[in-house]
Amino acid sequence: MGTIHSRAIQILVNKGEIEMREKETNCKKTKYPKLGTEYWNILCQVWANTWCDHFIDKTNFDTGNYFETKEQADSEFEWRWVNTRILRSIADINKEEGWVADWDDYNQSKWYMRVDAYGWCPSADCAIIHRHYETNRYLSDDGIDELCDLHTAEELKFWLTKEK
Amino acid sequence: MKKKETNYRESAYPKEQTKYYYIDGGVFSAGWDNQTIDKDRFNSGNYFATWEEGKVQYDWQVLNVKILNSIADINKEEGWVADWSDYHQRKWYICLDTGRCPSADFSIIHQYYETNRYLSDDGIDELWELYTQEQFKFWLTKEKSK
Numbered sequence: 001m002g003t004i005h006s007r008a009i010q011i012l013v014n015k016g017e018i019e020m021r022e023k024e025t026n027c028k029k030t031k032y033p034k035l036g037t038e039y040w041n042i043l044c045q046v047w048a049n050t051w052c053d054h055f056i057d058k059t060n061f062d063t064g065n066y067f068e069t070k071e072q073a074d075s076e077f078e079w080r081w082v083n084t085r086i087l088r089s090i091a092d093i094n095k096e097e098g099w100v101a102d103w104d105d106y107n108q109s110k111w112y113m114r115v116d117a118y119g120w121c122p123s124a125d126c127a128i129i130h131r132h133y134e135t136n137r138y139l140s141d142d143g144i145d146e147l148c149d150l151h152t153a154e155e156l157k158f159w160l161t162k163e164k
Numbered sequence: 165m166k167k168k169e170t171n172y173r174e175s176a177y178p179k180e181q182t183k184y185y186y187i188d189g190g191v192f193s194a195g196w197d198n199q200t201i202d203k204d205r206f207n208s209g210n211y212f213a214t215w216e217e218g219k220v221q222y223d224w225q226v227l228n229v230k231i232l233n234s235i236a237d238i239n240k241e242e243g244w245v246a247d248w249s250d251y252h253q254r255k256w257y258i259c260l261d262t263g264r265c266p267s268a269d270f271s272i273i274h275q276y277y278e279t280n281r282y283l284s285d286d287g288i289d290e291l292w293e294l295y296t297q298e299q300f301k302f303w304l305t306k307e308k309s310k
Binding site (some may be wrong): 045065081115127130 | 187188189190200204205206207208209210222225226228229232247249251256259260261262264267272273274275276277278279303305306307
């Protein structure tokens with residue numbers, strides 16, 4: 001009995017250690033889909049797949065390239081195109097202006113897009129030091145106007161929220 | 165959306181045989197052949213001039229999935245959902261503060277990200293415990309501390 005009890009305590013201790021380690025490495029045990037589950041992923045286009053526990057399936061899952069429905073994958077694919085276009089627009093505008101976001105310059109206005117929940121529409125705001133995004137999403141005072149002319153409000157909202 | 169489609173700047177595709185990198189379960193290289201597959205990768209942002217750029221994107225995708233899953237788990241456990249029509253609900257998120265360190269801030273009506281990045285008052289504390297500052301910073305900016 002004593003041995004079984006000790007083992008039970010040992011198991012509990014080990015379980016606790018494992019939980020701690022999981023928290024330390026912040027990786028909860030991944031719940032992969034069941035064998036045979038149909039899913040969709042994006043390569044250069046949207047593709048249908050069947051889950052077979054292959055490392056490619058797991059890599060797709062771990063990198064967010066796993067979609068339960070074709071609609072989800074199509075939406076993500078569309079977003080990636082929009083994202084690429086907008087980021088290239090920003091890069092082009094900044095390049096033409098020779099403007100670079102400088103996070104050491106507390107006098108430089110760094111404009112970016114966000115969604116105003118009052119009207120559910122995109123609006124421009126300016127950051128000085130607080131930063132929400134990668135540097136490649138910020139523009140100058142003039143640059144932000146140009147960006148708003150290049151892309152529709154609907155497109156900018158989809159870019160920001162993935163919602164239509 | 166169609167209204168302004170003609171306003172897009174034409175993407176300048178790479179020159180023939182330019183070596184580039186793309187993500188497909190890992191980081192792979194290809195030569196630009198002006199084929200549909202090359203253009204689709206380019207236009208969907210799966211085109212990287214260097215292996216290092218591709219690796220950064222790959223690492224970011226892995227971390228992004230982990231953090232978004234953590235947020236989803238925390239919100240699910242709490243039964244919390246961001247409600248953008250509720251002007252009293254605080255919606256917490258991670259941003260970078262003056263010292264360029266990750267910090268938590270909350271939003272009421274201004275939405276910076278997809279809804280799946282927001283948490284409750286308690287939820288943000290829980291998320292904060294799960295990841296290092298380095299990870300949060302990389303998640304937000306794709307930049308790593310030197």
